[in-house]
Amino acid sequence: MRPNLREALLRNAVTLFSRSGYNAVSLRDIAKASGANVGSLTYHFGSKAKLLREVYERHTVPMNARRRELLGEALRISDADQRLMAILRAYVVPAFVSSSEGDGGGAEFTRMRAVLSAEGNPDAQAIIADAFDETSRAFIKALADCVPGAPLEGFIWRSQFLLGSLYYALINPDRVTRLSSGTVDGNDREAAVNQIVEASYASFRSLGAEVGQSTAALKYATEEK
């Protein structure tokens, strides 16, 4: 009996899946990375799809719990703009930071989610939908309350962009480094979190200013259809 082979297998699965996707990683790759045999995977998890499901559930629960916890704190802020900012941080931070000490880390799992959602793996897609939409809805509602009177459609789309930004920052951090000729470190996750939060803060907040000054450019956009 190994110390806890099962845990090691799960950890290495996240790492490898997040690096190369679901299809490109074989059960033998995971076994080899864990210093174990292929059979141990079928023994512990039954199938590759069930392994994936187990990985998901292992990280999903604490991450969403943390998000809701931080969301609760954020909702106690009375100032709408500061609350908006806090809500955004409550959504983004748990995706980048390790949720429970010692696991693979939130960023690695989030990156895995990003890769799997792109791959269009049917198993993953179903699990994502089940596990995350409820939380996303709660956040959208909270965000919408910060900018009263704005159309819901804008919040839905911007929450989509927020997730896409988050995913791509984890998938392709080197592009940031490359584009800046090394000036900016794309792998600096603290900077990434701050930039994402600030950028989406501006995009959400602008939903409220639909009828005001400097709408000239906005008009330009909607006219040109």
Add this chain to the structure above:
Amino acid sequence: MRPNLREALLRNAVTLFSRSGYNAVSLRDIAKASGANVGSLTYHFGSKAKLLREVYERHTVPMNARRRELLGEALRISDADQRLMAILRAYVVPAFVSSSEGDGGGAEFTRMRAVLSAEGNPDAQAIIADAFDETSRAFIKALADCVPGAPLEGFIWRSQFLLGSLYYALINPDRVTRLSSGTVDGNDREAAVNQIVEASYASFRSLGAEVGQSTAALKYATEEK
């Protein structure tokens, strides 16, 4: 001799790759979709990697050409805000709209790029870096000129988020439909383009208001509305 089997193979390759990624699609899948034999693929392209490269080059050139064309038009706008908006459209629109009539369509190719970049395929990664960074740099420079005095770092990150938003909107449009309980159609690409442009317009424009404060909320708190 077939009408133009070669073209059909390329078209179907984009479609299938964009749907399930590079690894999950076999040459036999592509051949079958084209009503042809596996051997025709090795004959025309030599290998799977070379096929991918050919697909890339086929779409990359006209898409970037279109982007630069629209960028040139945008740069003739004197008003900084309207120019900012036009530059963003010049970047986003060619990614969604078919570049040359009759090909697979810009959105399908862009979606393929998104999936491949997530999969971390080495071939694709190299091609992306070669082909797109130069154009991206030109856009970042143009954007930065619209918001003078703002730190370059912010433009780099926001261009990353713009690309991530764009990708994710194409990868997972159904999430938008689902989150809105069917009210918003995530597959409405015209709406997606407008939303992306408006959201990133706000995020880029907000860079100008920065005066060294760490968070926008703090800045807002100390400002007068």
Add this chain to the structure above:
DNA sequence: GCCCAATTTGTACAACTGTACAAATTGGGC
């Protein structure tokens, strides 16, 4: 020390992969 269930290993299997290449087919130029 022995037992027995839990675990781990080893191996076999059919299906599928990308690639290679000989054979068959095609169709325009003469």
Add this chain to the structure above:
DNA sequence: GCCCAATTTGTACAGTTGTACAAATTGGGC
């Protein structure tokens, strides 16, 4: 009508995949 190069097909190959299952190993309870 025939030729010949271009194209398409068919098939074979070695390697990898997920899964199944018998055999070997482990280690705590007695």
